[in-house]
Amino acid sequence: MMLQVLVRSMLLLLLSCSVAVSGEQSLMPYQGPQPAPDFELVDVDGGKHRLSDYRGKPLIINFWATWCPPCREEMPSMNRAWRKVKDEVSMLAVNVGEDEDTIFIFSADYPIDFPVLLDRSGAVIKQWPVKGLPTTFVLDRDGNIRYTAVGAREWDDDALLEIVKGL
Amino acid sequence: MLSPIHQINALFIFFALILGPAMADVIRSVDEQTGLLSWRMQEGDFELKVTQLLPDQTRAFFLARGFSKETANTIATGCIMQTIGSNSADKDAHGAVDVDLKRWRMLHNGSEGPIKPKEQWDSEWPAGKVSDAARLAFRWATFPTQQDFAPGDYGWGMTSFGLLPGSYFDLKVVWSAGGVQKEAWIRGIQCAEER
Numbered sequence: 001m002m003l004q005v006l007v008r009s010m011l012l013l014l015l016s017c018s019v020a021v022s023g024e025q026s027l028m029p030y031q032g033p034q035p036a037p038d039f040e041l042v043d044v045d046g047g048k049h050r051l052s053d054y055r056g057k058p059l060i061i062n063f064w065a066t067w068c069p070p071c072r073e074e075m076p077s078m079n080r081a082w083r084k085v086k087d088e089v090s091m092l093a094v095n096v097g098e099d100e101d102t103i104f105i106f107s108a109d110y111p112i113d114f115p116v117l118l119d120r121s122g123a124v125i126k127q128w129p130v131k132g133l134p135t136t137f138v139l140d141r142d143g144n145i146r147y148t149a150v151g152a153r154e155w156d157d158d159a160l161l162e163i164v165k166g167l
Numbered sequence: 168m169l170s171p172i173h174q175i176n177a178l179f180i181f182f183a184l185i186l187g188p189a190m191a192d193v194i195r196s197v198d199e200q201t202g203l204l205s206w207r208m209q210e211g212d213f214e215l216k217v218t219q220l221l222p223d224q225t226r227a228f229f230l231a232r233g234f235s236k237e238t239a240n241t242i243a244t245g246c247i248m249q250t251i252g253s254n255s256a257d258k259d260a261h262g263a264v265d266v267d268l269k270r271w272r273m274l275h276n277g278s279e280g281p282i283k284p285k286e287q288w289d290s291e292w293p294a295g296k297v298s299d300a301a302r303l304a305f306r307w308a309t310f311p312t313q314q315d316f317a318p319g320d321y322g323w324g325m326t327s328f329g330l331l332p333g334s335y336f337d338l339k340v341v342w343s344a345g346g347v348q349k350e351a352w353i354r355g356i357q358c359a360e361e362r
Contacts (some may be wrong), residue, residue: 006257024259025319026317026318026319026320027319028317028318028319028320037347046264065304065307067231067232067304067308068307068308069229069323070321070323096303096307097300097303097304097307107347121299121303122303122306122307131311131313131314131322132307132310132311132314132323132324134324148317149319149320150314150317150320150321151253151319151320151322165334
């Protein structure tokens with residue numbers, strides 16, 4: 001119980017340290033475009049997902065962890081974005097290093113309606129140009145990385161989503 | 168005899184020369200609820216914030232990630248700070264801010280040396296001492312050793328300085344912007360004490 005209190009206070013403290021995100025949500029054009037490294041991962045229900053199967057629509061792919069404060073901060077906006085654009089854009093949340101039970105508990109407070117994939121060993125994130133969490137990539141319909149975002153964003157920003165839909 | 172405009176220009180140049188390069192702004196603040204100290208530095212588009220973490224909080228965090236009590240305690244008593252770096256340039260601006268922790272230096276008790284990056288921690292844990300899951304969590308919970316921050320990007324994570332709780336040190340922050348290396352000192356940082 002005491003451990004839970006300390007962990008919670010730690011996460012609150014880390015969240016309070018977050019940097020305010022500017023009103024205009026930025027995406028950095030990726031050098032290239034560059035084909036995204038393909039992978040196959042299972043989701044929290046055991047279903048298999050291969051990245052290349054998502055071609056045909058733009059894709060937002062987010063690398064995250066439940067204990068990562070800015071990841072927690074942006075997840076609601078990712079879910080709102082999903083509700084806005086799910087017919088036009090695919091979204092994946094790739095969790096790094098955690099199990100389905102941990103994500104299940106997390107999702108009680110932070111619902112995620114799009115697929116959550118489990119990169120338990122960290123083998124997939126190693127193949128991607130990620131230095132820290134959260135890092136999000138936006139892929140075009142052909143599976144090329146077109147934009148990156150390091151740190152949290154307000155993903156349901158209309159201007160940002162227009163950029164994504166146009167890919 | 169110089170014209171008034173040229174006299175003013177000459178005065179500006181004179182003061183710029185004697186004062187040296189522009190100093191980074193460093194603001195020290197105290198969180199009203201926790202009493203923990205933060206140091207916030209800004210120069211140009213680069214912002215850095217370093218915040219105390221209580222040893223107990225760090226212990227709890229790493230215990231929850233699967234570290235043993237002994238290893239979690241070793242980390243927690245090694246002066247861990249929450250660190251956030253960001254590039255506050257307008258989203259349409261060009262040019263990343265490059266941060267490499269290996270270039271940072273700390274000054275403690277008159278002795279200058281590097282900070283302790285995650286790779287050094289990892290090398291202290293032989294296979295079997297720390298589980299793969301814990302090691303993975305440590306890797307991603309700590310500030311990237313090297314990162315380019317594009318306009319609008321920010322990165323966060325723990326940095327460690329290898330000092331005992333309550334110790335004081337000065338930190339030389341080094342970064343590159345537009346291909347130019349810059350540095351600034353944050354003086355009088357204190358590692359959080361045990362509570």
